[in-house]
Amino acid sequence: MSARRGIFTITALTVGLMAGPGAFAQSHGDLHRAVDAAILSDVAADRQAEREAKRQPYASPGGYGSIATAGAARDACSEKALAQAGMGARILGTPSASTMSTGWEVEGMVGSTSDSVPFVCSVRNGSVTGILLRRGE
Secondary structure (H helix, E strand, O other), rough: OOOHHHHHHHHHHHHHHOOOHHHHHHHHHHHHHHHHHHHHHHHHHHHHHHHHHHHHHOOOOOOOOOOOOHHHHHHHHHHHHHHHHHOOOOEEEEEEEEEEEOOEEEEEEOOOOOOOEEEEEEOOEOOOOOEOOOOOO
16 A cells, blocks of 8 residues: 555545544545545556556666667677677677567677677667677587
8 A cells, every 4th residue: 555545545534534423424425435536546556657667678787778779789789799709809790689579689790800709699678688609609
């Protein structure tokens, strides 16, 4: 139960009880409908807040910020692949980003012209969640 709903309910009941038994009896139906409407309004607001929270991307723990586009996913995954490949590595060509239900899957090549390694990277809910360098394939 939210604090706002609890405060409203307590306030409404206190006002009804302080008005006297005659006034309370006459407005009991109105008070009951007002309390029901307040509770339904709070439930609807809570559900809307949950839906909006699910739509917001999570902050990336890797410092890449909120990854909300395919280009940002390619950039973040490229940076992560370069970090894992080591010194002197570079991205070969342009990585491709495919849409998934909660983000992107990025595929590309990292390495030098003589030694290249394919990589696959997942971006979920606004952050890089995993990368795989496929050595030896």
